[in-house]
Amino acid sequence: MSFPYSTLMIQGTTSDAGKSTVVAALCRLLKRRGVRVVPFKPQNMALNSAVTADGGEIGRAQALQAIAAGLPPHTDMNPILLKPSSDIGAQVIIHGKVRAEMNARDYHQYKTVAMQAVLESHERLLQQYDCVVVEGAGSPAEINLRDRDIANMGFAEKVDCPVILVADIDRGGVFAHIVGTLSCLSESERRRIIGFVINRFRGDIKLLEPGLEWLEQQTGKPVLAVLPYLHGLFLDAEDAVQPVQASRGAFRVAVPSLPRMSNHTDFDALRAHPDVDLHFVRAGQPIPQADLIILPGSKNTRGDLAWLRAQGWEAHIQRHLRYGGKVIGVCGGFQMLGREVTDPLGMEGKAGASTALGLLDMATEMRPEKRLMQVQGVCAFGDTQAPVIGYEIHMGVSTGGALATPAFFIDGRPEGALSADGQILGTYLHGLFDTPQAISALLQWAGLNSDNTVDTSALREASLDRIADATQPLLDALLAIQ
Structure with a gap:
């Protein structure tokens, strides 16, 4: 199967909207169809990291996405990793290696250098793979960070790639999140968004349909998929500690x-x-x-x-x-x-x-x-x-x-x-x-x-297959656009 996008970016209306999961699911779906796909996150801020085969360090979520794509994790998949050491400072890791300890203001000035590392990694991946599926960071609506942005629309504009916007309905206010995010973007950035994904839905889809119709009328953009809330997944968290399930063992x-x-x-x-x-x-x-x-x-x-x-x-x-x-x-x-x-x-x-x-x-x-x-x-x-x-x-x-x-x-x-x-x-x-x-x-x-024992590799693979199966409607919608 050929895929119409050489680079496709997944951004979110908020942190933890489900960007990491959607990227992993698309990587698994495209791998199943024989597409040479690779995950990519220009800039990640996380304390959960993984060591790569080339002896570097990347975000844990990108290592999981690499597994979904059937690839060994590589530093080009996450060229910039920020590991917070205080409320205002972080260790800056570029291409897997520690570059410096910087406060937030100094790093903001450093982003022009960091963008070069991002573009170098992206270009190398383009040369090796059919499709690069990109994960944004946080939200593109953070207007105080738009100057020199390398994590969201700044990157998308630089490489001229389409964007899918993901919103989490489980936390409430999903329509406001989407419309509000669009209102914070420039005209060229809004045009770049090809559609929306509503994530973590549970309930009767018929009750949601009037809202979907309103959203498409208001924005002129399609809802590409409504993804279900899946319980019991075993997937590596990017950063935040996930809620622990009810006590079971003694x-x-x-x-x-x-x-x-x-x-x-x-x-x-x-x-x-x-x-x-x-x-x-x-x-x-x-x-x-x-x-x-x-x-x-x-x-x-x-x-x-x-x-x-x-x-x-x-x-x-x-x-x-x-x-x-x-x-x-x-x-x-x-x-x-x-x-x-x-x-x-x-x-x-x-x-x-x-x-x-x-x-x-x-x-x-x-x-x-x-x-x-x-x-x-x-x-x-x-x-x-x-x-x-x-x-x-x-x-x-x-x-x-x-x-x-x-x-x-x-x-x-x-x-x-x-x-x-x-x-x-x-x-x-x-x-x-x-x-x-x-x-x-x-x-x-x-x-x-x-x-009793636990096989984490088997649990992870089963969960990746579950999220891929649930995300099939999104891939179908993307193929239908062309």
């Missing part, structure tokens, strides 16, 4: 939700496990009684450590250990378990040193070089040497006696740490729960003996 896992928590997708397999009751603990809440506490990754380890203490959670963790509970620290959470975290060059904020939780004999120093690597190995605990596959993405280097007893062997080298009493496990490995064997071994170490 094995309780608590994850302190840190302000700069990164790669919370590490815990998606635990969400899906039938014997696990996973809770993200919010600000102002005590850490509940649990079998396992997991300290997650962090984009600002020292800042999040101070915040954790301000919540009173350090005392909760100490009490949890006194009563025999288990603790896992992942990446930044692993660094917090040691004696000290130092940042002499201010890589993650203000330069300085922080006393850590003192649970492992280890100290960490932040350094300019970020370690980015896809890895595989085996668990160093238990009797089975369960295989583990994941990725490392961190700037800290840890040293100390705790590392003499590793948690894993990665490509033959020791990685992470296990405490002498067997209660604490620390690792730099993201994705540690993602193989069925590894999640079983880790949960057994933590005290859960179960025959």
Whole structure:
């Protein structure tokens, strides 16, 4: 099948309107039909990232879209990644590598340079694929950001591509979102929109039809598809922590939700496990009684450590250990378990040193070089040497006696740490729960003996097929336009 668009952009009336999902669905649909399709997001701001085959770093959503297209993730799929380290500053990653730490005002001036990187990546993808499906960021109606825009209409105008506008009906005000967005655009930008997608609809479509007719009359543009609300999807979130489903399992896992928590997708397999009751603990809440506490990754380890203490959670963790509970620290959470975290060059904020939780004999120093690597190995605990596959993405280097007893062997080298009493496990490995064997071994170490397991790859593939099937009407409408 030939597809009439070499570049097609999906923008949203709001953040979380469903842009990422629609791009993934179109990638899967076009792949099924033999179209060489590739996902692309010019600029992403997210703390959930993935390590690519070419040794770089991109947004987690683009890695998911790559899977939908049957491709290994590549840095050209997301040439600009912003990882917030404070309310006004972020780490700027270009073509997979850290370029600088910038505040919002400096980055706004830097966008002319960033646009060149975006256009270079887009051109390379055009040379290799039949179709580039592009995801916008936030909303094109953010008029304060239109100057030097590289994420939405600024990019679309530069490469002269058509745009589909997605709106989420589940949050309410869908018609106002669409009409209001159009009113904020220039005439040339409005002409660029070829139609609308209304996402996450549930109910009787007949009751919606008068609104659809009104919208088409008001705007002169078609509603290309109304997509259903799909429950129970297993898809990597771009950034925000998704609501956790109702408690099911008896094995309780608590994850302190840190302000700069990164790669919370590490815990998606635990969400899906039938014997696990996973809770993200919010600000102002005590850490509940649990079998396992997991300290997650962090984009600002020292800042999040101070915040954790301000919540009173350090005392909760100490009490949890006194009563025999288990603790896992992942990446930044692993660094917090040691004696000290130092940042002499201010890589993650203000330069300085922080006393850590003192649970492992280890100290960490932040350094300019970020370690980015896809890895595989085996668990160093238990009797089975369960295989583990994941990725490392961190700037800290840890040293100390705790590392003499590793948690894993990665490509033959020791990685992470296990405490002498067997209660604490620390690792730099993201994705540690993602193989069925590894999640079983880790949960057994933590005290859960179960025959149930989770295959995250199979769950992800099934969900991608579900959203593709549901999005078929959109592809049909696009083909009918020509």
